[in-house]
Amino acid sequence: MNIVCLDMEGVLVPEIWIAFSQASGIPELSRTTRDEPDYDKLMRWRLGILRERGLGLREIQKTIAKIDPLPGAKEFLDELRALTQVVILSDTFEQFAKPLMAKLGWPTLFCNTLEVAESGEITGYKMRCAQSKLTTVKALQTCGFDTIAAGDSFNDLGMIQAGKAGFLFRSTEQIKADYPDIPAFEAFDDLLRAIKGVL
Secondary structure (H helix, E strand, C coil): CCEEEEEEEECCCCHHHHHHHHHHHCHHHHHCCCCCCCCHHHHHEEEEEEEECCHHHHHHHHHHCCCCCCCCCHHHHHHHHHHHHHEEEEEEEEHHHHHHHCCCCCCCCCEEEECCCCCCCCCECCCCCCHHHHHHHHHHHHHCEEEEEECCCCHHHHHHHHHHEEEEEEHHHHHHHHHHCCCCCCCCHHHHHHHHHHH
């Protein structure tokens, strides 16, 4: 039995931190897992900037409310879910993802959670598990699933390489150059065709 594991940001929806960077006028917050492989280091750095600027969850959620899925993402997801099981594996947070999941038709999402003070300050975060995407893919495989994965960033490489098939989608030129053995696509139709070929 197959299950497709997809990254969320950069694959189905725009990058939340880039959108918030633009909305808040803080260019440093545009740094993502495409740029920094160490997720803990990246998040601690982000939270430090938010603390310095007096920004919290409410401000980020206002930006997220205006974000729509990437053009064609919902149609791609709907067609894929009609063919096979799909789970979205993301290093985002429940408090960020909910409005985006509504716009995508409530697909299954495994992600993390933020620690938020009553004031709205984001004081920390809890990862669902270590190396959450790779760990989840391996767990699904022990349940009898053949995994097929697609993502765009450094933190997707583990799940992409661990399964029956894996694809880069709208990734950076650097990642594509560093991993030339992973098929890379830019359009949903092409990614869907590749996944169908494996199914």
